[in-house]
Amino acid sequence: MKVVKFGGSSLANGTQFKKVANIVLADKQRKVVVVSAPGKRNTDDIKTTDLLITLANEVIQGNNKENALSQVVERFADIVEELNLDRGLLSEIEGHLKDLIASYKDDPDRLLDALKASGENQNAKLMAAFFNQLGEEAHYVSPDEAGIIVTDEPGNARILPEAYEELSKLRDRSGILVIPGFFGYSKMGHIVTFPRGGSDITGSIVAAGTEAEVYENFTDVDSIYSVNPNLVEYPKEMKEITYREMRELAYSGFSVFHDEALQPVVKKKIPVCVKNTNHPEAEGTRIVSDRSHEGLPVVGIASDKGFLSINLTKYLMNREVGFGRHLLEILEGEGVSFEHTPSGIDNMSVILRDHQLKNGKEERILHRIRTELSVEDVQVERDLAMVMVVGEGMYQTVGVASMATAALSEAGVNIKMINQGSSEVSMMFGVDADKADLAVHSLYHAYFTPVKQ
Template identity: 70%
Template sequence: MKVVKFGGSSVASAVQFEKVFKIIVGDPERKIVVVSAPGKRDDQDIKTTDLLIQLAHSVTGDTYSKDLLNRVISRYGDIVNGLQLEQHLLDDIEDSLLATIHEHRLEEGRLLDALKASGEDNNAKLMANYLSSKGYEAKYISPKEAGIIVTAQPGNAKILPEAYVEIAKLRDHSGILVVPGFFGYSHSGHIVTFPRGGSDITGSILAAGIGATEYENFTDVDSIFSVNPNLVNQPMEIKEITYKEMRELAYSGFSVFHDEALQPVVEKRIPVRVKNTNHPESPGTSIVAERKPTKHPVVGIASDKGFSSINLTKYLMNREVGFGRHLLEILEDENVSYEHTPSGIDTMSIIIRNHQLSSGKEERIIKRIQEELLVEEIHMERDLAMIMVVGEGMAKTVGIASKATTALSNAGVNIKMINQGSSEVSMMFGVDESQVDLAVTSLYYAYFSSNKSDHG
């Protein structure tokens, strides 16, 4: 039994629905289908989820933007009409959206979650209806019925361990089950969404819960590439990658697969395959627990922007018991998580995503560090980008770091910081945001400029 998930571009139109239908029925093991909300139909289009977010922000008391509501309904109307489905489905969608607005109009967080979730929810109902219209036994299953019980914080749902007992019961159903991605239900009955990109998470949770033989994740690319294809012409395709490698790349900016989506399948060692809805015959990329070594120690290079670094200097810092604990407690008190902590004998840097330093948090953190840790110097470094060079083979290969630093030096890129984790699966380089694309391109050609066919 396979779980198969289709991203927003895969279910954006009636034409895409027809492609998805052929994929689902083309393999009898594809029993559980997870769908996203309708995505972009072209580069100028807007995602349905973004329209729903705008709609939520337009709600004031009993008023809302009728134009935005009609634009949302129109997206589903194109699918319903293109597939010649029953028109009452559109009336049902409009009624459910109006009911959601009325029920949660005074609860901003709950309203936003419920409207965002409706994008996937209504698309799942249409998909189940379409499969049934084609003569297949298919049923829409809500996340509540599926047993996807989550924590209660709006926009940041986490699956609860007891949910897996209920999810396992899905194996007893007959036919094809269509489940909306992106959200679950709290114990109090509220809709709670996963972080953005959370349909990947739903698929992974269901795959782990039913003990799937494989979790297929259909998107709009033939495979995962070794680097952002917008930076390099015809980059290397990755045929096989480990969970650890994928986690590092997804965290660092690879948008093909949500980084939080790996945890459920990792624990059950369920293989993941990323494939293209538009070219389903392509083998795609397999994400597995272990892979055979290849000639290429580096599997991929990723980057992400939007970081700042708090840089500290204090003489004999390394001998001060509890210094690091105290520093991290200050961050914890402000509900701020850190990404990396490169350090020297008398220096330490804390790398944080910019969005966590709003609402006066930056000023309070710096003030407390100065007053409580008595550092000799502290300064913020902004507009940083993080680059991750990833590959499980790096630990056993001489010269990996020197190849990177030489490539960056030859390109005129100033390295702000270097950090390598104890697992040696990745190396991190901090550079100015203005130089990140140049840096990534330089690193790619340093590691992948030869022997393309050897890469696995």
Template identity: 55%
Template sequence: MRVAKFGGSSVANAAQLKKVANIITSDPSRKFVVVSAPGKRFDEDTKVTDLLISLGKQGEQNKPYQDELKKVIDRFDEMLTELELSKEILKEVEDSLVSIMEGETVFTHKMDALKATGEDTSAKILSQYLSSIGHPASYVHPQEAGIIVSDEPGKAQVLDESYDKLYQLREREGIQVIPGFFGYTLEGELMAFPRGGSDITGSIVAAGVKAELYENFTDVDSVYCVNPTIVDSPKEIFELTYKEMRELSYAGFSVFHDEALIPTIKAKIPVAIKNTNNPNGRGTVISAERSLTDDGPVAGIASDTGFLTIYVSKYLMNREKGFARHLFQILEEEDISFEHAPSGIDDMSVIMREGQLTPGKEEVVLRRIKDELRVDQVSIERDLALIMIVGEGMNRILGVTGKATQAISNATVNIEMVNQGSSEVSMMFGIKKDGMEAAVQSLYKEFFEA
């Protein structure tokens, strides 16, 4: 039994939905399907989720929203026309959106409810189309499926009681189509997952029904070992471990949100990344272990910009009990989360996303650190990029760190920070963002072309 999740590009229009239907019906074990909202049909197009966000913003600003509403309805109208399906659903979708916008339906968090409409309608159209071509299929509402989540708008977490409820779906006949991206609290409130939420739903469903495989269909044949916009025609990765994929996803790989695989990891369910436009391709398999015989120590290189570091220095910091706890408490009280915190004897750096530290918060945080911790120095450095090299083989092969630092040096890029993960599966380098591409290209040459 498999769970197949299809991303936005896979359900962008009627032609893509027909490919999706062919993939689903080609294998009877694909009983559970999770879908995203329709993505871009062409480069200059707009994703349905973005159209829904624009709709919501018009409402927030008390501006007319009919034009934005029409764009959403037109996208689904076009799909239904080309699939030769009944258009009764369009009135239902339009009435629902108007009800949310006008406050007639009680949603504590309207934007989550608006955005969820994209996935919800995708699932309804796909199930309707599958049935129309002779393959009994049912749309399953997330609340009916049992996807119970925490009360955290835009960043909901699945609750453990969901899994027993999802397991009961195995008893149903036919293909079950479930919208991704959202679930419901115990009180019945709709809540959306973080970005990449449909991947999270797919992983949750796979764990809940105890699937033998979770297939994630997208628009690439496999995962590349580096961002293809930085390196031309990079090497494909055919096998990854859970640890490697999670580290790479966190550090900027766009294939998965870094939280998406957690349910499948815990359930030890292999994940296959496949291309909707080339379903018979080899793809990439993610599992607990991989063969390391033909691979080097590094499986992939991830990179991302948009970081800053708060640098704190105090003589004899290492002897001051509770210093780090107090520093992190200040951040917690100011509602700031951090990414990494490398430290020395007399100093510590706290790395975070730049969006976490608004100008207003920056002033407050710096003042509190100075006043409460009585530090010798505190400063903020912005415009940082993080580069992560990842590979299970790094902990058994000598010289990886030396090769990596030399490669970055060869690109004439200065290293601001180095952080070795305790699992020895990853190594992170902090550099100025304007040197990121050159550093990544040099690292790729060292580990994949040498």
């Protein structure tokens, strides 16, 4: 049995729905289908999820919601009309949205979660209806019926262990099962969404729960490339990478696959195959537990912006027992997570996502660092990007790091910091954000010979 997930671009309109149906019906093992909300139909379009967020904000702010509501319904109406589905489905969709608004209008966090989730929820109903219209046995399966039980933290759901036993029962059901991605239900009965991009997470959870042979993730590219194709002409396609390599690349800015979506399938060692809805015959990229490391030691290069560094200096810091623990406790007290902590004997840096230091958090953290840790100096360095060089073959190859530093030097990119994990799956370089693309471009040409097509 295969679990197959389709992203927003794969379900943006009726034409795409037909492609999805053909893909599913071409392989009888594709029994469970996880769907996203309708994505953009063109570059100037708006994603359905964004329309739903706008609707939620209008309700929260007490504005007239009718225009925002009608825009959401119209998106689904276009699909219903293209596929000649029963127009009664639109009345159900509108009624469901109004019911959610009535139920949660006084609880902004719950309202936002419930409305965001309805994009996937209603799309799953349309997909199941389309399969039925084609003469196939298909069933819409809501996340609560499927057993997707999650923690009760709006916008940040985590699957609970007992969910997997419930999900295993899906194997015994007949027909094609269509499940909405992106959300689950808490034990209190509330709709709770995963982080944005969470349909990947749902697909992975369902694949693990049903112990699928493979989890196929359909998007709008033939495979995962070794670098952002907007930066390099004819980038190398990755045919096979490991879970750890994909996790590093997804964290570092690869948007093809959500970085939290790997954990469920890693435990079960279920292969993931990323494929193209518009070119399903392409081989795609397989994400597996282990692979051969023959050939290039580096598989991919990625970058992500929006970081800052808190840099501390204190003489004999290395001899002060508990210094690092105390520093991290200060961050924990403000609900701030850290990304990296490169350090020396008298200095230490903490790399953070800059969006975390809002609403006075930065001032409070710096004050506590100065007063509680008695540092000689503490400064904040902003507008940083993290550039990641990834590949499990690096640990057994001499000169990988020197190639990177030489390439960055020749390109005129100043390295602010270097960090390499003990596993040697990745090397991280901190650079000025405005030099990130140049850094990626120079590193790619240092490690890869461009593949011309």
